Amino acid sequence: MTTTTEAKSGFSPRVTLQKVGTSLSNMVMPNIPALIAWGILTAFFIEDGWTPNAPLESAVGPMIHYLLPLLIANTGGRMIYEARGAVVGVIATMGVIAGSDWLIAQDNAAALEKWLAAGNAESAFEALPEVHMFIGAMIMAPLAAWIMKKLDQLWQDHIPAGFEMLVNMFSAGIFGFIALVAGFFGLAPLVNGLMTLLAEGVAALINAHLLPVVSILIEPAKVFFLNNAINHGVLTPLGISDAGTNGKSVLFLLESNPGPGVGILLAYTFFGRGAARASAPGAAIIQFFGGIHEIYFPYVLMKPILILAAIGGGMAGVAVNVAFGTGLISPAAPGSILAIFGVAARDSYLGIALAVLAAAGVSFLLSTLFLKIGKQDDGDIASATAKMEQMKGKKSSVSGALTGAGAGAAAAGAAGAAGAADGSDHTGPISKIVFACDAGMGSSAMGATVLRKKVRAAGFDDVEVTNKAISSLNDEWDVVVTQKELTDRARQRTGSAIHVSVDQFMNSPRYDEVVELVDARNNPDSADDAPTADAEAADAGAGAPAAAASGAHGRRAAERPAEDSAAAAPGTATPADAGAEPDTGEGTEILSPDSIVLTGTASDSATGIDEAGALLVAAGAVDQGYVDAMHAREATVSTFMGNGLAIPHGTNDAKSTIKRSAMSFVRYPEGIEWNGNSTKFVIGIAGVGDEHLVLLQKVAMTFSDPAQVERLEQATSAQEILAIFGDEKE
Structure with a gap:
């Protein structure tokens, strides 16, 4: 009932908190190796470490105060707006760090003056410690990146051709400066106050011997996936600051202790029933040694009263850790017993072992009691x-x-969500779609343009559709579209996404299936006839006839103005004059008349690549090594797009051989064989940045229209070819 109500209202506090926690976790988790490296440095080389070393100890302070927050800022900004967001986020966070230091220095100077005026010795003065800006980075960097993204969207359609780089560089620099000043005077005082308040609250709990009480919040939060907001939003920043001052922190152990979970699983092992009892031993091994706490959550959900066992175990573990004064030198991720002992302070091994045993023991006893006295089914x-x-x-x-x-x-x-039977790892609304290929500049850009047009025509303006190289993917995407040979590689990086495999890029029927899926997921009330086909299944079926658009999707497509259907996705650089010949910013054309051949001499894909590549070499855009990379790319994944078009380009590793962005165009009136497909047009691509994408989008739109393809077939001059790519589509 709660889930249904939340779905109808469009707002769920639980889901909102989960999203906040996930965002915080996504900023912190990739940088855990840096935290571990800092922890090792601290454990060995500080004055009280295993092997004290004063020169190496000098790196401890700068790492925790500057490097680690700026790494988090880089990740947070990149999550919002890729490299551009990362740069602006780091600049803005540096302002928060500097502002915090300035405030602390002012407070210390005032306190010292009062201390001396009272006749105390200067040597006895205790200065306030630095505030490490982890929370500041997690707030400021994504905010700055988001504002930068919105600002770019305001003027991206009004930049004169050839001035894109100038505007992009100066706009980011100017806004970065403004964000730095805002962070210095605005956010730094707030974060300083918040960190002081939180630290005093934790200290008060410890002094009152009430720290175990936090398990009443943490253990249920874990089961309901709310722990990231608590763990990475509060405990990790406080723990790092605590460890920076004291060399260790018990706060890292509040959530990561595997004892409560393994106690529940052991109780099921001995006293459970059916499938639950059979699977519990394996789950216990995964949870205890692998650190995947998530695996014991279903056992709690089968019998919700067991949450009390988890709370009891958590409280027992925290109490023992506090009693023995234990702590970790950095976060333990994942929460494996091996990871915990790997980052344990040198004086904490015994106390941590006893805390884990106590947590497991209490959790086991309580779970056994609840399993014995309550009604127990066969363990679904x-x-x-x-x-x-x-x-x-x-x-x-x-x-x-x-x-x-x-x-x-x-x-x-x-x-119970519409479209959930697609077999994917994703069950919610769809807001981010990526078309991925090996290099991220040719086939994926074409496919993304065609798919974006269809998504926009269906009325989903808020759904992002973009293209990327597979090597740059992370698990943030809802739908990932790839050529079928690349799907397995994409799954390795985006395991929770819906994966759609295509054979052709220009006219694949899978695009219509993606639009139908977006319609079903984003408008569940109007998706009574939502598709139930497995979006990932049977790559060989990519050529099956597309399902006809219907329902809300069909109505939106009919009502939407035609000129809006080709709108660019947010963040896509599109000059006001889309018919202009784009250049690199240095006056050099991306596609020049000299790089257009109306009657090619090649006979197959290999010689076609040679002919298109030779034009790129002759234009001074690439060297021969890039042409070799074009052949290497074709050997692994076909660049045939459909509609008689192939777009050969080099591998991602070959980008270093590109001197400037350029394209070549070769027409074969009689057609040539291209990996089993008849091809009449071959467009070679070499892209340094994004300069070529404007023209590539026009190429995609042209080849998605049979009338425009016919005009290309009948063209009699290079200037006519350029004019066709420059014409606005009706």
């Missing part, structure tokens, strides 16, 4: 896993260990 672990995945919003990466391959289907059924 699949249903409980489905419930967990419904709360999580996507499939669990470890659910297969509990229920086998069928867990995902059960989760989809329990979620």
